[in-house]
């Protein structure tokens with residue numbers, strides 16, 4: 410494996426599961442020191458141990474805990490070169506606008522969107538001081554396309570992540586800090602598997618729109634994050650980086 414992150418430090422929120430965990434493994438395998446910031450202590454510690462990194466328990470909706478996550482990283486390893494702001498939720502009570510209550514709306518906005526604001530706000534001064542950095546914020550393909558199977562607050566939150574990332578990418582471009590929004594298509598994570606194992610019709614309704622004919626594996630998303638985080642992506646900022654198996658480009662898919 411090429412060692413693109415030798416001597417570099419990466420913070421990954423939501424790093425104890427799914428896309429975050431696959432990314433922790435990928436960045437560590439390329440030489441990064443990885444810091445996992447997650448609300449889940451047991452899984453987070455296990456993930457950090459596996460990749461020889463550090464676990465910092467943090468609720469990404471809490472400004473003080475987010476500050477502490479990045480400060481602890483810098484105090485321990487001397488820098489923070491990559492911030493993968495990835496923690497997110499998609500609870501079942503977030504559904505059609507007609508049935509989704511304000512509590513469900515606000516909870517999703519806080520975990521998916523306010524968290525990204527807090528993480529960027531906390532990490533940017535460190536990166537300004539270093540004179541470099543790469544921030545990757547996890548949005549989703551639903552930030553660029555509409556679904557009749559709505560999760561209204563989730564979709565709105567990801568649209569917010571996309572717009573905020575673009576703006577930050579532009580604002581900090583001349584300080585050698587890149588900010589990109591990662592937009593994964595549907596990924597084969599435990600959550601998705603459970604949902605679709607219970608309901609094959611729901612899975613089929615979505616799969617028909619995927620030109621490659623399957624959902625992504627977390628490792629395929631991690632590979633894209635590693636690219637965006639690395640110097641290979643030195644001219645890529647303020648982008649909506651779609652890793653979606655062609656979904657957003659498709660009208661009619663192959664039989």
Ligand SMILES: NC(=O)c1ccc[n+]([C@@H]2O[C@H](COP(=O)([O-])OP(=O)(O)OC[C@H]3O[C@@H](n4cnc5c(N)ncnc54)[C@H](O)[C@@H]3O)[C@@H](O)[C@H]2O)c1
Nearest residue numbers: 423426427428447448468469495496497549593595596598
């Ligand atoms: N799985 C998909 O199909 C898919 C598609 C597009 C985008 N995404 C996005 O990718 C990101 C990761 O998704 P995943 O599928 O790997 O999910 P996951 O549920 O496997 O992992 C999410 C992680 O975030 C952590 N987390 C949740 N709330 C937190 C909080 N308040 N503070 C700190 N950590 C918290 C969880 O403990 C967990 O480790 C999310 O932002 C999600 O919206 C997922």
